[in-house]
Amino acid sequence: KAGVTQTPRYLIKTRGQQVTLSCSPISGHRSVSWYQQTPGQGLQFLFEYFSETQRNKGNFPGRFSGRQFSNSRSEMNVSTLELGDSALYLCASSPAGGSLGSYNEQFFGPGTRLTVL
Amino acid sequence: AQSVAQPEDQVKVAEGNPLTVKCTYSVSGNPYLFWYVQYPNRGLQFLLKYITGDNLVKGSYGFEAEFNKSQTSFHLKKPSALVSDSALYFCAVRDLNRGYNKLIFGAGTRLAVHP
Numbered sequence: 001k002a003g004v005t006q007t008p009r010y011l012i013k014t015r016g017q018q019v020t021l022s023c024s025p026i027s028g029h030r031s032v033s034w035y036q037q038t039p040g041q042g043l044q045f046l047f048e049y050f051s052e053t054q055r056n057k058g059n060f061p062g063r064f065s066g067r068q069f070s071n072s073r074s075e076m077n078v079s080t081l082e083l084g085d086s087a088l089y090l091c092a093s094s095p096a097g098g099s100l101g102s103y104n105e106q107f108f109g110p111g112t113r114l115t116v117l
Numbered sequence: 118a119q120s121v122a123q124p125e126d127q128v129k130v131a132e133g134n135p136l137t138v139k140c141t142y143s144v145s146g147n148p149y150l151f152w153y154v155q156y157p158n159r160g161l162q163f164l165l166k167y168i169t170g171d172n173l174v175k176g177s178y179g180f181e182a183e184f185n186k187s188q189t190s191f192h193l194k195k196p197s198a199l200v201s202d203s204a205l206y207f208c209a210v211r212d213l214n215r216g217y218n219k220l221i222f223g224a225g226t227r228l229a230v231h232p
Contacts, residue, residue, distance in 0.1 A: 004160070031218050043207065043222040056217050090160055094218050105151065106218060108160035 002026065004093050004109035012115045018079040021112045025072050025093030032074040033106060034066060037088040046089075049074055078114075086116045119144045121208045123223035130198045130230055138193040138226045140208030149211035150191045151220065152182055156204045164206075167191060178202070198230045 005024045013019050025032050033056075034046040045058040049068035066076040072093075078085055092106035121142045130136045142148055149168055153161040165176025172184045182193045191208060206226050212219040 006160075033218055033220075035220075035222075042224050045212075045219050045221070048218055050217070056219050058219075092161075092218075105163045105166055106220065107163065108153070110158075110160045 004091055004107055006089075006091050006109040006112050008112060009110065010113045010115075012117065013081050014117050015081055015083060017081050018077065019081060019114060020075055020077045021089055021091075021114070023074045023076075023091030023093075023109060025074070025091075026095075026107055029093035029095045029107075030072050031094040031096065031106075032068055032072060033092045033094070034074070034076050035090045035092065036060075037090060037111070038086075043090075046076065081116045083116050086114060088113050119210055119212055119214065119221055121150075121210045121221060121223040123206075123208055123226045125226050126224075127227045127229065130228070132200050132230050132232050133197050136195050136198040136202070136228065136230070138206050138208075138228060140191045140193065140223060142189050142191060142208075142210050144210055144213060146213050148191075149213070150182075150184065151209040151211075152176065152180070152191075152193050153207045153209060153222075154204050155207065155225075161207065164193070198228075200230050200232055203228055203230045 007022045031050045033048040035043050037043050048056040052068045063079045068074045088111045090111045092108045094104050094106045096104045151166045152164040155161050164180050165174050167174050167184045175181045180195050208223040209220040
């Protein structure tokens with residue numbers, strides 16, 4: 001089975017621009033989560049989508065948004081980029097809905113390295 | 118608030134020696150605990166998880182972890198380190214307040230295995 005794929009792998013933008021990152025989960029996986037990784041803040045949860053619905057959101061400003069399509073592929077968008085948005089953005093997929101009674105580990109993609117100049 | 122702590126920024130061991138990467142957690146309720154590893158310019162790779170059952174969990178690449186409820190710890194171990202184990206290791210706990218698949222990660226521990 002192919003793993004989680006993320007495109008593009010590297011991106012350079014300037015302040016004020018917007019960017020869209022894409023994530024294709026493992027076939028059959030319906031849950032997609034996004035994380036931001038920076039040297040200063042570490043790994044922080046952005047949001048999670050399941051069956052095209054956002055059901056969990058981290059503490060990020062409204063400039064960060066996402067969506068999920070019917071084929072489970074997901075995109076995240078960052079508008080009005082700031083220098084502090086430079087980070088590695090990781091996508092993770094999981095087969096299950098993650099009810100409290102059960103849990104499946106998440107599988108991460110290689111990430112998109114975003115640099116804001 | 119739920120959290121995990123990795124008290125060591127870096128761990129150095131000689132190849133062939135046992136290694137331990139420490140993790141402590143704070144959750145209300147039964148924890149779901151995980152270890153992930155990250156190699157340069159790569160995403161996170163799942164190593165192992167503790168949900169319930171035996172306190173000693175075996176995972177990928179010869180790694181294992183011991184869940185200790187009284188000490189609220191979940192240390193990662195390997196009997197004999199390899200140079201190729203050098204990487205960044207993350208401990209994580211599932212966010213039980215919101216359920217679903219949100220993970221809360223520790224700050225990470227950089228493991229350096231020297232020949």
